[in-house]
Amino acid sequence: MTAISPTDQAAARATSIVAAEAQARARLRKRHALVIGLRLAILVIFLGLWELCADYNIIDPFFFSSPSGIWEQIWSWVTEGTSQGPLWLQIYVTLEETFLGFVIGAVGGIVAGIILGRNKLLADVFSIYIKIANSVPRVVLGSVFIIALGLGMASKVALAVVMVFFVVFANAFQGVREADRAMIANAQILGASPFQITTAVIIPSAMSWILASLHVSFGFALVGAVVGEFLGAKQGMGLLISTAQGAFNANGVFAAMIILAVMALVVEFLITRFENYVVKWRPAPFNEQGA
């Protein structure tokens, strides 16, 4: 038995490694630029074709609007205000309803999910009612809320709450149920009381489930608020859409839609930031490594 020692070419190898790394980094940068470039190109082509088709009347701009028409509409809303007051006020009202509904619905869903997830009897008793409540088309409840709570903010918030609650509840419940048995036993033997188990094990392990549902449910809250305004309101983006629809103003509908989309994207970004802060203990997902 003899030990074999590798021949020593360490220095030469080191320089070639540095060169290879630089090459790999350059390739990554190039690919990144390519992706961004292609995305921009698709946007430009899409908007350009739409505009051209509208200009040459291949599609009727009266029904399907055109990028320039939408832009003019947004610009006039920004500079001259809408028929129901300044644009920022409409955005503010809708956002306020959405946020209130989102927060109330999410907190309620999380609390209910954890209580039912921790208590088998309550879960068995209430699961049937939650299933029934969940199968009611919730948008219809909007009409009920308008009748009961009036044209003000309360009816929109209520609709947003029911839109959010069930999504968050289902996820929180599932998250609590999936909490690792060994981890709970470990906490128990280390000396945790049932309350400490809930706060130190159950809630953190359900957190990824809950956060996942928050992404989806913010969109739902926005839908709830806008539909509520649609059904009857004095302010808000939903009313703006419904007014534009009544006036056969396709530009207005598209413009309001785009503003709503931008609002949703901004909040989505904030939620992602929040999520990354809360679950910083989690390993980076594979597709984000090296990005």
Place this chain on the structure above:
Amino acid sequence: MQSQTMAAEKLSPAAPPADAAIAIEDVTLRFVTPDGHMMTAIRDFTMTVARGEFACVVGPTGCGKSTTLNLVTGLLRPTTGNVRVMGNPVTDISRDIGFVFQADALFPWRSVIDNVAAGPLFRGTPKKEAYDKARDWIGRVGLSRFEKHYPHQLSGGMRKRVALAQTFINQPKILLMDEPFSALDMQTRTAMQDELLGLWSGLKSSVVFVTHDLEEAVALADKVYVLTAGPGTVKSVYRIDLPRPRVMADIRYDPKFIEIAKVIWNDLREEVQLGQSRGLQASH
């Protein structure tokens, strides 16, 4: 059993002495499966662990090895017979008990130091004291540089070290271990066995170490319990008179060790074969 040696002395299960750390007396545990059948997990099971003694339990898969540990924690209650820990009947999870799991039971959202400090914090130790203690124990398992790391940033062996520190920080009088090193590679496992014996010799807890690996059992234990294929009961008990301190990397080549392992393996083999043939029948 003709080849009795001085090193592996076969013991007869006797009535437990009053001062035993753990006494499981004539315990049978049955439970009803979800489809309504009665299952016997262990039957007529008797086992005693003296204070400061290191006992290993080996047996074929599914013979109720882990069940014995859960009887001691109080997570399972015997159908008949009784279990005493430190002379008292088991009623609740005792503060004297530490448990190292087979699976990774660390809290992934807590850093190493927060994981190790968890036990004292749960038990109401003031924050500063808990963290000072945690720092000390992290040092003892050689992870001082990794205090702020999260479990997913550590290797399997390092995570096991954290788990050991997390358990030992409570200074358990009774230490229960459920195949704690079975997921580790050979070299890491050997290192962890040394680590465990080092920590144990400082604390002198009474240990029940469940494993399917006979060599691990012989290398670590004062006493080895061989279980029959399920429903498990004690087939035989061996006292291992290998001198301490033991060095895991070397002990495997010790002729005395090999001799003991052979003797016990002869005993264990038929149970393993029985367990496997039953497993095959059950799957058909």
